Each structure stands twice: as structure tokens, then as C-alpha cells.
Amino acid sequence: MTLQQLLGIRLPVVQAPMAGVQGSALAVAVSNAGGLGSLPCAMLGPEAIRDELAAIVAQTSQPYNVNFFCHAPPVPDAAREAAWRKLLAPYYAEFGIDPQAIPAGPGRRPFSHEAADVLEAFRPPVVSFHFGLPAPDLLARVRSWGAKVLSTATTVAEARWLEAQGVDAVVAQGLEAGGHRGMFLTGDLGTQMGTFALVPQVARAVRIPVIAAGGIADARGVAAVVALGAAGAQLGTAYMLCPEVTTSEPHRAALASDAAQVTALTNLFTGRPSRSIVNRLIRELGPLNAATPAFPLAAAAIAPLRAKAEAAGSGDFSPLWAGQNASACRVVPAATLTGELASGCSG
Amino acid sequence: MTLQQLLGIRLPVVQAPMAGVQGSALAVAVSNAGGLGSLPCAMLGPEAIRDELAAIVAQTSQPYNVNFFCHAPPVPDAAREAAWRKLLAPYYAEFGIDPQAIPAGPGRRPFSHEAADVLEAFRPPVVSFHFGLPAPDLLARVRSWGAKVLSTATTVAEARWLEAQGVDAVVAQGLEAGGHRGMFLTGDLGTQMGTFALVPQVARAVRIPVIAAGGIADARGVAAVVALGAAGAQLGTAYMLCPEVTTSEPHRAALASDAAQVTALTNLFTGRPSRSIVNRLIRELGPLNAATPAFPLAAAAIAPLRAKAEAAGSGDFSPLWAGQNASACRVVPAATLTGELASGCSG
Numbered sequence: 001m002t003l004q005q006l007l008g009i010r011l012p013v014v015q016a017p018m019a020g021v022q023g024s025a026l027a028v029a030v031s032n033a034g035g036l037g038s039l040p041c042a043m044l045g046p047e048a049i050r051d052e053l054a055a056i057v058a059q060t061s062q063p064y065n066v067n068f069f070c071h072a073p074p075v076p077d078a079a080r081e082a083a084w085r086k087l088l089a090p091y092y093a094e095f096g097i098d099p100q101a102i103p104a105g106p107g108r109r110p111f112s113h114e115a116a117d118v119l120e121a122f123r124p125p126v127v128s129f130h131f132g133l134p135a136p137d138l139l140a141r142v143r144s145w146g147a148k149v150l151s152t153a154t155t156v157a158e159a160r161w162l163e164a165q166g167v168d169a170v171v172a173q174g175l176e177a178g179g180h181r182g183m184f185l186t187g188d189l190g191t192q193m194g195t196f197a198l199v200p201q202v203a204r205a206v207r208i209p210v211i212a213a214g215g216i217a218d219a220r221g222v223a224a225v226v227a228l229g230a231a232g233a234q235l236g237t238a239y240m241l242c243p244e245v246t247t248s249e250p251h252r253a254a255l256a257s258d259a260a261q262v263t264a265l266t267n268l269f270t271g272r273p274s275r276s277i278v279n280r281l282i283r284e285l286g287p288l289n290a291a292t293p294a295f296p297l298a299a300a301a302i303a304p305l306r307a308k309a310e311a312a313g314s315g316d317f318s319p320l321w322a323g324q325n326a327s328a329c330r331v332v333p334a335a336t337l338t339g340e341l342a343s344g345c346s347g
Numbered sequence: 348m349t350l351q352q353l354l355g356i357r358l359p360v361v362q363a364p365m366a367g368v369q370g371s372a373l374a375v376a377v378s379n380a381g382g383l384g385s386l387p388c389a390m391l392g393p394e395a396i397r398d399e400l401a402a403i404v405a406q407t408s409q410p411y412n413v414n415f416f417c418h419a420p421p422v423p424d425a426a427r428e429a430a431w432r433k434l435l436a437p438y439y440a441e442f443g444i445d446p447q448a449i450p451a452g453p454g455r456r457p458f459s460h461e462a463a464d465v466l467e468a469f470r471p472p473v474v475s476f477h478f479g480l481p482a483p484d485l486l487a488r489v490r491s492w493g494a495k496v497l498s499t500a501t502t503v504a505e506a507r508w509l510e511a512q513g514v515d516a517v518v519a520q521g522l523e524a525g526g527h528r529g530m531f532l533t534g535d536l537g538t539q540m541g542t543f544a545l546v547p548q549v550a551r552a553v554r555i556p557v558i559a560a561g562g563i564a565d566a567r568g569v570a571a572v573v574a575l576g577a578a579g580a581q582l583g584t585a586y587m588l589c590p591e592v593t594t595s596e597p598h599r600a601a602l603a604s605d606a607a608q609v610t611a612l613t614n615l616f617t618g619r620p621s622r623s624i625v626n627r628l629i630r631e632l633g634p635l636n637a638a639t640p641a642f643p644l645a646a647a648a649i650a651p652l653r654a655k656a657e658a659a660g661s662g663d664f665s666p667l668w669a670g671q672n673a674s675a676c677r678v679v680p681a682a683t684l685t686g687e688l689a690s691g692c693s694g
């Protein structure tokens with residue numbers, strides 16, 4: 001079965017869910033263009049999820065994907081949080097921020113029964129997960145309405161594990177990819193492979209369709225992952241300058257500049273390694289800093305710095321999520337881009 | 348002009364030069380099969396280079412490549428060397444090695460007039476470099492007999508620099524590649540991109556042919572880099588189990604095992620970051636250790652440990668060079684493999 005048959009889509013192009021920089025508008029545009037649009041829900045509460053799903057079903061009759069994180073909620077650690085804020089103290093002083101006034105907060109929520117309650121009313125045709133899979137009872141709820149289930153693998157072992165759990169297709173996320181590494185069976189960044197190495201090894205290891213992600217920027221990239229054995233391609237960075245995306249101005253500016261040539265896997269923004277364009281915070285604290293609280297708690301202490309900097313037009317403290325290949329980013333409607341991308345494969 | 352026309356070869360497949368694990372036998376086999384065989388000279392003195400070149404021209408009339416490093420020779424630093432040996436002291440004790448009896452030594456030599464004297468007699472049709480290019484007078488000598496000149500780029504900036512120096516083709520080395528990173532304009536590993544991100548960006552940035560390297564394992568991989576804009580593919584790891592390769596038994600065993608799933612960029616073996624399968628030394632000292640002497644001086648202190656361990660059948664202290672995709676390595680004649688690889692492209 002092709003990926004298109006499996007998901008009921010016309011083009012083997014999946015728009016990567018990008019929490020914090022896009023909502024229903026991008027998903028609708030991509031799904032209406034024949035790809036699989038995705039709604040990232042990791043930073044949305046139940047009401048926001050409901051509103052966004054309502055917007056999607058009002059604007060498209062095509063299949064779409066809703067994406068959730070499924071990390072174990074962290075145990076807050078006051079000493080670690082204090083050490084983290086101490087490291088950030090010079091920045092708070094620079095921006096005149098009262099560190100006592102910063103709210104703690106989860107920042108990113110794992111998939112929950114509360115979220116499943118909302119989904120049930122919409123019965124989304126595709127549900128994808130990052131960081132593994134939710135608990136069996138939660139997964140059973142998603143499957144109860146016939147949703148196809150996708151999840152991300154960053155190693156061959158993770159792909160095999162997901163197949164054994166019965167996912168319908170696996171996203172093989174190469175090291176080039178922007179945003180959070182989906183790794184869940186390992187915390188060792190040494191296991192993380194480039195797309196060129198990962199995709200063929202995953203494609204050989206599992207029987208379910210493989211959706212390649214990481215560094216794919218244009219139709220030639222889509223054709224290349226198909227040559228490597230992928231059934232389709234997932235792209236995020238390529239969509240980042242589309243008008244349907246809510247990317248901040250500093251983020252857009254960084255993506256369109258030479259700064260995008262240098263990215264890093266950093267844990268500074270959430271506590272988990274994610275690929276961002278290197279900015280002041282990453283340069284000064286180092287991309288992987290041992291002082292960060294557990295995912296997603298690191299985000300709370302960064303939030304006011306980011307807000308102050310962005311208000312002044314600066315991305316110095318923003319997570320400038322990007323893959324290693326932003327060179328093809330263009331200001332182009334998402335529907336146009338989706339069609340162009342799919343011209344890379346005959347499938 | 349195609350890569351084949353430029354280099355006078357039939358198939359757009361370059362066998363990556365792999366110093367320490369192969370000599371003329373592999374180069375001859377690949378060149379006779381229609382690809383570009385390569386003789387790595389970084390670890391050979393002038394007489395050995397002469398002998399190997401004589402063996403090549405005696406066995407093939409096809410074009411071949413000779414490869415040299417062109418690093419600046421390091422200034423020995425006694426304190427740094429002492430610190431490095433102190434770090435290794437527990438291993439010397441474990442193996443009963445007298446640290447006073449370990450000879451210092453360069454390990455890898457940069458291209459020199461002495462080497463050029465040897466080359467002149469053979470006029471090799473292709474000369475490739477790693478770590479940039481040699482001094483202008485040395486490069487002029489190579490060009491004097493009409494040799495085509497290749498060098499490695501790990502960033503778009505390095506590719507542009509090499510094109511400006513007049514190289515005939517550039518090897519775009521993605522992060523997946525085994526062995527030494529060819530980086531020379533930067534020492535920042537954060538700039539190093541996966542093949543999927545690097546190749547299209549380099550192909551767009553320069554007009555000379557781009558040879559993709561890193562993570563390519565089979566005909567599908569060759570087809571994929573051609574889709575990304577490469578004129579050809581360079582493969583090393585894929586050849587590592589060929590009978591023409593002098594790979595050590597522990598190295599062969601590691602390549603053929605699950606251990607090959609986890610590689611790291613490490614500076615432990617030479618002082619420069621190179622990709623190796625993770626072994627005991629890397630696990631225990633960390634892949635990137637600040638105590639290593641400058642390239643290539645780190646190698647001398649490791650040599651006796653490696654010799655003792657390998658004599659006992661262990662690769663614990665060996666540089667187990669490998670790219671991130673050893674999964675397709677097979678015990679197959681290099682000529683057979685070369686033909687199979689080239690079936691991935693119509694060019």
C-alpha cells in the first residue's frame with residue numbers, strides 16, 4: 001500500500017507539525033493542496049485544540065493530522081530550577097526582569113484523556129506522536145475511530161519498536177531536522193544519524209511505510225528520499241516562510257539570512273535537544289547545557305527573556321527552530337509549495 | 348561537463364581514499380571497474396608512495412586518484428603531550444606498556460615537495476586533497492602535468508573557497524561520512540551538515556561538479572545524491588569489507604555487527620574529529636577530549652595500546668573508521684560493488 005492509499009492523500013508530502021509557529025491555517029492549506037497538513041497540539045489546551053480542529057474541518061474535507069507530544073510529565077525539581085535561573089540571572093538583570101515574577105509552567109503538554117475527549121468529537125483521520133507513543137489506553141482511544149497512527153523514529157531500534165506497537169507509518173527523522181529530536185528509547189545523541197544514513201536503514205528494518213524527515217527542502221529532496229526507500233517526505237523548515245505560518249519576525253529574518261547556515265542541537269529552550277539556528281543564548285551558554293531543568297520545564301525561565309528580546313526585534317533568546325537546510329525557504333503559499341514538492345516523485 | 352568526462356571515467360563513483368585501511372589493490376580494482384580508485388598517501392613515505400603508484404600503473408590503464416592531507420604541521424607541545432599520556436597512563440599500566448618507550452611521530456604527513464617529486468614520475472591523472480589545499484607552489488606542481496584536482500568541502504563556504512582556488516570538482520562531505528572531517532575554514536562542528544542538507548546547498552553555490560560523500564551505501568544512495576544535484580558519489584564505508592581492503596579483523600567485525608549502529612566524531616585517535624564506531628576508548632574518555640595533542644600528534648600515544656589490543660583480537664583502542672551507514676557493507680569484490688553502485692544512476 002502506498003502512503004497516499006494509507007492516509008487517503010493525493011501527494012506523499014507531510015507538513016511537519018511545528019508547535020508554536022503554526023496552527024490550522026497551514027494545515028488547511030497543505031491538506032487542500034493534496035498533502036497531509038498537520039496541527040501541532042503540544043502547546044495548546046483543550047479549548048484551543050477544539051477551536052483549531054473546528055477551523056480545519058470548516059475549511060477542508062481532506063485528511064489532516066493532529067500531532068501530540070507524549071513525554072512523561074517531569075517531576076519539578078526546585079534546586080535544579082533555581083540553578084537554571086541563577087545561570088540566567090545576568091540576562092534578567094540586563095532586561096530588568098524580576099526573576100521572582102516568572103511563572104513556572106509546563107510549556108508543552110503530553111497527550112491526555114482530556115485531549116482525547118476533544119479529538120473524539122472530530123475523529124481526525126491521522127494522529128501523530130513525538131517522543132514515542134502514549135499509554136495503551138490512550139492509544140486505544142485514538143484507534144477507536146479508525147485514525148491512522150504515526151510516530152517518529154530517530155534510530156532503527158525506535159522504528160522497530162514503533163512497528164511492533166502497531167503504528168501505521170513511521171517518520172524517520174534524520175539529524176538535519178529542525179525542532180525537537182523525537183528520540184525516546186535513547187538519550188544518547190551519538191545514536192542520531194543523518195537522513196541519508198537513517199532512511200535506508202529504517203526502510204530495510206520495517207514493513208510499514210517510512211516517511212523521511214530532515215534536510216529535505218525541495219522537489220529534488222523529495223525525489224532523493226523516495227530513491228532511498230521512503231514512501232513520502234515530511235518537511236517543516238521549507239514551509240516556515242509561507243504566509244500561513246505564524247513564525248515571528250526575528251525567526252523569519254534568521255531563516256532568510258546566512259545565520260541559518262549554522263544550527264545546533266540545543267536543550268536550552270525546553271530541556272530536550274532541538275535544532276535551532278545558533279543565536280546569542282546558544283553561543284553564550286553552549287547548545288547543550290547541563291543546568292537545564294527536565295523537559296519541558298526549561299522553557300518557563302526563558303519565556304520573559306524571549307518576550308523582551310522579540311519586542312525589540314531580536315531573536316537572541318528565541319528558539320529559532322530550523323533544519324540544516326533552510327536555503328530553499330521561500331515566501332510562497334503553502335499550497336504552491338506542496339504541489340512543487342510533490343513534483344519530485346511520481347508516486 | 349559530466350564528472351565522467353572531467354575525470355575520464357566510465358562510472359560516476361569515486362572510491363574514498365581511506366588511509367590506513369587500503370592501498371593500491373582497492374584503487375586498482377575500482378579503476379578497472381570503471382570508477383575512480385583512490386590511493387590514500389597520508390600515512391605513506393615517498394618510497395611507499397612510489398611502490399604503490401608502480402603497482403597501480405602496472406595493473407590498470409584507467410584513471411586513478413592519489414589523495415593527500417594538507418594540514419599545517421603542528422608545533423609539538425611537550426606539556427600537552429605529557430597531559431595526554433597521563434590521561435592514558437591507566438591503559439599503559441593495564442597492558443604493561445612502558446610510556447617512556449613510545450616514540451613520538453607525525454603519523455600523518457601533509458603533501459610536500461618530496462611527495463610531489465614522486466608523483467611527477469607517474470603524472471597521476473587525479474590528485475585529491477583533504478583539509479583544504481596545499482601551498483600554491485605545490486599545487487602548481489600538481490597542475491603542471493595536467494592532473495585534475497579535487498578537494499573536500501564540509502560547508503558551503505569551503506566549497507566556494509575551493510572553487511575560487513580553481514579545483515576541478517569538490518567532494519561535499521556530509522556529517523554521516525566515516526573518517527576525518529575535511530573541514531579547514533572552520534573548527535566548529537556546529538557547522539557540519541548532514542549529506543541531505545549539504546549537497547543541494549553546495550550544488551547551488553558552485554559551478555564545478557559536486558561529488559557527494561557521507562552515508563551513501565548502495566545504488567539507491569547514489570541515485571539519491573544525483574537527485575540532490577550531485578554529479579557523482581564518493582563511498583568509503585561501503586568498500587570496507589571488500590577483500591581488496593586491508594581492514595583489521597576487529598575493524599571488520601565491528602563493521603559487520605550492531606556496534607556499527609553507533610558512531611561518533613572523535614578526536615582521540617589523531618587530534619582531529621573523525622567518525623569511528625564507538626569503542627572502549629571513546630566511551631571512557633569521551634569522543635571529543637580537550638587533552639589530545641594537535642593533529643596528527645595524538646596518534647603516537649595511542650599506537651601501542653592499539654597494537655596490544657588488536658593482537659588480542661580487540662578493537663577497543665583502534666580507530667574503527669566508519670560512516671553512519673555500514674548496514675549495506677558486504678564481503679564482495681570491489682569491482683562488483685562498483686558496478687552495482689553505478690546502476691543507481693543513468694549518467
